[in-house]
Amino acid sequence: QVQLVESGGGSVQAGGSLRLSCAASGDINSRRYMGWFRQAPGKEREGVAVLYIPGASGSTVYADSVEGRFTISQDNSKNTLYLEMNTLKPEDTAMYYCAADSRPKYSRSVLQPTLYTYWGQGTQVTVSS
Numbered sequence: 001q002v003q004l005v006e007s008g009g010g011s012v013q014a015g016g017s018l019r020l021s022c023a024a025s026g027d028i029n030s031r032r033y034m035g036w037f038r039q040a041p042g043k044e045r046e047g048v049a050v051l052y053i054p055g056a057s058g059s060t061v062y063a064d065s066v067e068g069r070f071t072i073s074q075d076n077s078k079n080t081l082y083l084e085m086n087t088l089k090p091e092d093t094a095m096y097y098c099a100a101d102s103r104p105k106y107s108r109s110v111l112q113p114t115l116y117t118y119w120g121q122g123t124q125v126t127v128s129s
Contacts, residue, residue, distance in 0.1 A: 001026045001027060001030075001118075002024060002025070002026040002027055002030045002031060002100050002117075002118040003024070003025045003026050003118075004022055004023070004024055004098045004099070004100060004118055004119065004120035005022065005023045005098075005120055005121070006020060006021065006022050006096065006097065006098045006120045006121065006122060006123040007020070007021050007022075007023070007123060008020040008021045008123060009096060009123030009124045009125045010124075010125070010126070011126040011127075011128065012088055012125075012126075012127055012128070013127070013128050013129075014088060014089055014090055014127055014128065014129050015087060015088065016088050016127070017084070017085060017086045017087075017088065018085045018088065018125060019082060019083065019084050019085070020036065020082065020083040020085070020096055020098075020123060020125075021080055021081070021082055022034070022036075022080065022081040022082070022083075022098030022120060023078075023079065023080050024079045024080065024081065024098075024100065025079060026118075029102055030100060030101070030102040030117070030118065031100045031102070031118075032052060032053055032101070032102045032103075033050060033051075033052040033053075033100065033101045033102070033103075033105065033110060033116070034050070034051055034052070034074065034081050034098070034099070034100045035047060035048070035049055035050030035051065035052075035072070035081075035098070035099055035100075035110070035111070035116070036048040036049050036050075036070075036072060036081075036083045036096055036097070036098060036099075037096070037097045037098075037099055037113050037116075038092075038094035038095065038096045038097065038125075039094055039095050039097070040093060040094040040095075043094075045097070045113045046063065046111070046113065047061075047063055047110070047111025047112060047113060048062070048063050048066055048070065048083070048096070048111075049061065049062045049063065049066065049070055049071075049072035049083060050072070050110045050111055051072045051073070051074055051081070052105075052110060058074075059107075060072055061107065061110050061111060063111060065091075066085075066092075069085065069086050069087045069088075070083060070084065070085050070086070071083070071084040071086075072084075081098060083096070085125070088125075088127045089127060090127050090128065090129045091127075092125060092127050093125060093126050093127050094124075094125060095122040095123070095124050095125075096122060096123050096124075096125050097119055097120055097121075097122045098119070098120040099113070099116035099117075099118060099119050099120070100116065100117070100118040101115060101116040101117045101118065102117075103115070103117075
């Protein structure tokens with residue numbers, strides 16, 4: 001079992017920045033893939049950024065819509081996953097969720113929310129124009 005608790009959401013103006021945190025606990029072997037997903041009202045949940053560990057090194061994947069603006073990272077000593085969000089846009093407004101999973105995935109599928117088992121409760125991000 002894995003427990004995930006997000007924090008750091010809030011309201012900012014367009015062009016601003018926020019850093020989301022996801023505190024993880026439980027079976028570390030179930031956290032081979034960890035990522036951030038978001039869901040705006042009336043829309044499907046979508047992958048934002050994923051960090052996964054195929055062996056000894058870590059790899060990151062970003063959605064095209066956030067590439068160059070968002071950065072995913074983790075602090076293993078604190079069991080915490082981060083999402084640094086810069087140059088925020090109104091279309092980034094959504095509930096942001098942290099998720100984890102252990103099963104191998106094709107690189108083209110790592111942003112697919114349906115492939116993740118463990119989820120946090122979410123943290124709201126609102127960007128005003």
